[in-house]
Amino acid sequence: MVIANTDKTRRAYINARLIDPANGLDEKGGVLIEDGRIVAIGKDVNARNAGNAETITDCTGLTLFPGLVDMCVYTGEPGTEYRETLASASRAAAAGGVTTMIVMPGTDPVIDDAAIVDFILRRARDTASVRVAPMAAITKSIKGKAMTEIGLLQEAGAVAVTDGLKGVENAAILRRAMSYANTFGMLLVQHVEEASLAGGVMNEGENATRLGLPGIPAQAETIMLERDLRLVELTGARYHASQISCSASLDVIRHAKDKGLPVSCGVSINHLTLNENDIGAYRTFFKLSPPLRSEEDRAALVAGVADGTIDIIVSCHNPQSDDTKRLPFAEAAFGAIGIETMFAAAMSLVHNGEISLSRLIEVLSATPARLLGLEAGTLSPGRPADFVIADPEKPWLVEDEILHSRSKNSPFEHRSLEGRVLQTIVAGRQVFAYHQ
């Protein structure tokens, strides 16, 4: 998480709408930073008393909030750098207001060894413009058999363990991994899909039947989730379901939270804003894991974010090239890029009145930072000066040319989104500025 370039300058950003859910703050005011950290926030930081700052930025009409923490980012580094490097992903992140990206271990080689964690952190320090921290694998080579050196991985800088897009299938192995991770207080993040039921390529139901594609029932998710939560009960481990996709999973999570289990869950921005109908005539950019589900599921997930059942939103940024996407639907790879469009796409939920802007920033920033024990996610004085200045109303068109990712598999391509990140600041340094 070391960031190579800290800007030590004393700067003031004034007249913004400040949103800092961790401090319950939503008011007009400013932010004063120095040495790459926040010195003061609130209405007292204004034109009159920011005089000793070297630069003063007037943010009238704009919103300022803590940098987003994206807990699910796939890159191709190391192993498939043609898809995405840490550097290219970080440029996309910066343009999307993400100041901390958590990269997944399913690289080649897999992040299952302290040396690879070290490699990621060094490469990120040398090439990336935002903060990067890896999750490490739960099992060696993500084979679901032998657990990794979770303690050493944590010491090296891994912030959680997960097997990425593969759930740990064997209950006994998962039970021990949970107990062992719990020894170190390490969060265990699980992809909840029972593999034997998840052999299909899209949501099971009428659409799959019409397209002649094998389906994945929602039960593939709920069965895995329910089993895992029984193991949480047994082990007391901190457990996070990486992405849930269907209405039924919300009931399972609610039930576990009611019982007081140390459980949280995430949802991808895609599952909040798209549904299975978007697949249309075999559009592979909408082939995701878990699959896009029905409109009823999508609406239930949005309500789940609003009512607190769902804790965080992730981009599940997964760059794929033409070689893996320009194929018949069943043969194409799963995944969509999304780190750059996540905030703007999520703003549609705010514009529709489905969630408040404050709640949105909480699930995109404060909560993921808290789950991972990071300093980020708030504007509290003393914390890193990682924040975003955005125009929540500003429309922009998603086109390949403006996206920073090396891969262009965006499900929002050619769409107009409302809500634009204008500036992204990491450790006091501007890492992105929007130019029309």
Place this chain on the structure above:
Amino acid sequence: MSNIKNIPDNTSRQILSGRHLLAIDDLSVGEISALLDLAGTYVELNRQIEKKQSTLRGRTHINLFFEASTRTQSSFELAGKRLSADVMNMSVKSSSVSKGETLLDTAMTLNAMHPDILVVRHHASGAAELLAQKVSGAVINAGDGQHEHPTQALLDALTIRRKLKKFEGLVVAICGDIKHSRVARSNISLLLKMGAEVRLIAPLTLLPSEVEKLGVKVFTNMEEGIEDADVVMMLRLQLERMDGAFVPSAREFYHFYGLDQKKLKMAKPGAMVMHPGPMNRGVEIDSIIADGMQSYIQKQVEMGVAVRMAVLDALARNLPGANNQSGDNS
């Protein structure tokens, strides 16, 4: 021209609105009826000694088959040849590694040869659609995965219409492996559009999810499903699906879902029995029925050639340079 009595509709009027034939789902009732009318004239032509027409002279028609198929491929080949197209067959052995790359790479290579019509069969649903986005000629879907097989549904419809004269109010029972069948999907779509009642009969493991939402009636008991049916369509059950994965054994499947004399008695007297072939005798159908008076299986093969000629003809009318096109094509 010689003494041909029934020259098919040579007016070159437009029959299909689209450039390709990818799915029955894309066709209107009017388009289906017009295609069947045109196919009817080709049935008569095919029964004459002189079977050749010059409709597609100069056109290149390529059969691109990623899955082995004797009957569909030869039916398309014969159809193209009877219309004087230059027909080329390409059977592509799909490598197990990267089948999809082979599909688009092959498409690009073929496209450079300027085919007018590409007939494609592929094991992946949506393959014909993907190909159609990439090539400049007309694409005919000859079966894509478990999605559609539109010319099969059209030839089945022609077979039915010539015997029963209409579709409204007919009861058609489709029996067997619905789940994995593109023939079933195309037939369901066509028959519902044309006003027939469609019943599906299968064990629940061979029915796709939420299939009743398509507007069909679902039966698990064959005798109930077949009762008063005008048409009984049997589907092929792949051998590899009878080993306990979807049904326990061929014996058990035949006992409950094989078409035998006793079950057929439940249908209307003289009900039509159809099968897209190739048949598994003694698995989904009793030989006595397959070869019996009520069987239209050979008729289906005959209609197949005529329907494919009609589809080739109709799509050729929409190609650049066709008679009914304005002369702005260079």
